[in-house]
Amino acid sequence: MIKVTEVTKTYWMGEVEVNALRGVSFEVHDGEMVAIMGPSGSGKSTLMNILGVLDQPSTGSYQIDDEEVATMGETQMAEIRNRKIGFVFQSFNLLPRLTALANVELPMLYSGMFGRAERHERATAALESVGLGDRLDHKPKELSGGQQQRVAIARSLVNDPSIILADEPTGALDSHSTEEVLGIFQRLNYEQGITVVFVTHEQEVADHCRRIIRVRDGLVESDKYLPDQ
Amino acid sequence: MIKVTEVTKTYWMGEVEVNALRGVSFEVHDGEMVAIMGPSGSGKSTLMNILGVLDQPSTGSYQIDDEEVATMGETQMAEIRNRKIGFVFQSFNLLPRLTALANVELPMLYSGMFGRAERHERATAALESVGLGDRLDHKPKELSGGQQQRVAIARSLVNDPSIILADEPTGALDSHSTEEVLGIFQRLNYEQGITVVFVTHEQEVADHCRRIIRVRDGLVESDKYLPDQ
Ligand SMILES: Nc1ncnc2c1ncn2[C@@H]1O[C@H](COP(=O)(O)OP(=O)(O)OP(=O)(O)O)[C@@H](O)[C@H]1O
Numbered sequence: 001m002i003k004v005t006e007v008t009k010t011y012w013m014g015e016v017e018v019n020a021l022r023g024v025s026f027e028v029h030d031g032e033m034v035a036i037m038g039p040s041g042s043g044k045s046t047l048m049n050i051l052g053v054l055d056q057p058s059t060g061s062y063q064i065d066d067e068e069v070a071t072m073g074e075t076q077m078a079e080i081r082n083r084k085i086g087f088v089f090q091s092f093n094l095l096p097r098l099t100a101l102a103n104v105e106l107p108m109l110y111s112g113m114f115g116r117a118e119r120h121e122r123a124t125a126a127l128e129s130v131g132l133g134d135r136l137d138h139k140p141k142e143l144s145g146g147q148q149q150r151v152a153i154a155r156s157l158v159n160d161p162s163i164i165l166a167d168e169p170t171g172a173l174d175s176h177s178t179e180e181v182l183g184i185f186q187r188l189n190y191e192q193g194i195t196v197v198f199v200t201h202e203q204e205v206a207d208h209c210r211r212i213i214r215v216r217d218g219l220v221e222s223d224k225y226l227p228d229q
Numbered sequence: 230m231i232k233v234t235e236v237t238k239t240y241w242m243g244e245v246e247v248n249a250l251r252g253v254s255f256e257v258h259d260g261e262m263v264a265i266m267g268p269s270g271s272g273k274s275t276l277m278n279i280l281g282v283l284d285q286p287s288t289g290s291y292q293i294d295d296e297e298v299a300t301m302g303e304t305q306m307a308e309i310r311n312r313k314i315g316f317v318f319q320s321f322n323l324l325p326r327l328t329a330l331a332n333v334e335l336p337m338l339y340s341g342m343f344g345r346a347e348r349h350e351r352a353t354a355a356l357e358s359v360g361l362g363d364r365l366d367h368k369p370k371e372l373s374g375g376q377q378q379r380v381a382i383a384r385s386l387v388n389d390p391s392i393i394l395a396d397e398p399t400g401a402l403d404s405h406s407t408e409e410v411l412g413i414f415q416r417l418n419y420e421q422g423i424t425v426v427f428v429t430h431e432q433e434v435a436d437h438c439r440r441i442i443r444v445r446d447g448l449v450e451s452d453k454y455l456p457d458q
């Protein structure tokens with residue numbers, strides 16, 4: 001379970017203070033699929049970086065399965081990330097000198113959960129599941145924008161995470177690839193009970209979830225459950 | 230005027246050949262506003278890089294105002310880019326160590342068309358026109374995804390180009406920012422007769438144009454004029 005209580009995040013630009021999050025509170029229960037929406041610059045990525053244990057709040061509390069992240073050290077944070085979380089960055093964050101296959105194998109190298117042959121097999125299967133079976137040896141610069149995004153999605157799946165956090169996972173995709181990716185998230189959520197939280201600015205994408213949290217100026221503006229689909 | 234005739238583009242991955250464009254032909258007349266759509270990996274960015282004189286075709290001809298680009302040297306290509314074209318990259322391509330203001334000033338430094346004070350003034354005005362008047366001193370890492378995209382759009386406007394080429398210019402933007410950016414392009418097109426060509430995978434965005442060219446597997450699939458709006 002994810003539990004966020006009065007989380008703030010302040011960036012300093014010399015003397016100037018930027019309050020990206022100004023007191024955000026909500027819970028996400030195991031097995032939920034939730035969309036986060038909000039205007040450009042409203043704090044969505046800042047919030048996702050905290051949920052993904054990539055950054056810590058300035059003040060407030062963030063608990064993941066009853067463990068408090070705000071007071072953890074770097075080693076413990078890395079352990080939680082490797083064991084529990086699959087993350088898709090808004091800017092993809094692929095390593096430019098590695099192939100698609102090597103990029104997708106990387107999280108399994110960090111977690112040490114699989115041997116060499118199994119890493120290769122799982123990474124190949126994940127890339128095939130996002131329609132990139134014929135691009136395994138391409139480096140990021142040899143892939144289109146949408147293909148790079150799909151590599152980033154495949155990478156988030158390989159460690160069998162219990163939570164998938166994705167920041168605009170379909171932003172660079174056409175409507176067909178979008179449906180394919182959402183189908184993967186829905187299947188993981190429905191069949192394996194994996195918690196999925198993703199940011200989107202497209203209403204038709206958010207409508208695949210049963211709950212939509214809207215943020216504006218660093219605060220939760222609304223938190224609505226959609227009627228059953 | 231832009232005139233593309235039987236343009237192909239082939240990438241080599243060791244022994245393997247990737248035919249990103251397989252023979253594309255069309256014309257865009259001065260003052261048109263055209264959308265390019267197509268599935269992920271269909272060749273849109275490859276085509277835009279050629280239109281933007283950033284890359285040359287493998288075979289075929291590309292003429293811009295009756296000058297053949299396919300046989301130009303690098304210096305002549307840079308001159309055409311600086312004088313005629315404003316380009317918005319799908320991956321933004323902002324320089325990480327420069328502020329938003331300095332990134333937007335950069336094209337004017339290359340073209341040498343304006344003095345220091347005027348560069349500062351034009352860059353500030355362009356950033357204000359995309360809603361970033363309060364983020365001038367932020368570096369790319371201190372901006373949200375949508376804010377970075379808007380910096381890239383502001384940068385494409387400052388040299389008073391006669392052609393604006395934008396690769397998914399609203400991909401990272403919420404619906405409000407999307408309308409603002411499209412409004413800027415429409416105003417430049419309608420009031421100043423600037424030719425605008427942009428890639429999008431969102432139908433509502435493409436509907437702001439009177440013409441939609443669809444590509445698939447490196448070929449033009451359709452080229453339709455929309456009835457008057
Ligand atoms: N440098 C390269 N080397 C090898 N293949 C490449 C290279 N650049 C692009 N490709 C391939 O060429 C094809 C066209 O890529 P392009 O970037 O033009 O697609 P796109 O239509 O812009 O897709 P998207 O909507 O995902 O951005 C893709 O299949 C891609 O894998």
Ligand SMILES: Nc1ncnc2c1ncn2[C@@H]1O[C@H](COP(=O)(O)OP(=O)(O)OP(=O)(O)O)[C@@H](O)[C@H]1O
Nearest residue numbers: 011020040041042043044045046371373374375376
């Ligand atoms: N390192 C930083 N230093 C200063 N300000 C920052 C930094 N990172 C983000 N910001 C500011 O914090 C605010 C929130 O940014 P965030 O990236 O969370 O927005 P977002 O909701 O994800 O927007 P988008 O939809 O454009 O991706 C923005 O106004 C941004 O300028």
Ligand SMILES: [Mg+2]
Nearest residue numbers: 045090373374
């Ligand atoms: Mg963001």
Ligand SMILES: [Mg+2]
Nearest residue numbers: 144145274319
């Ligand atoms: Mg592209």
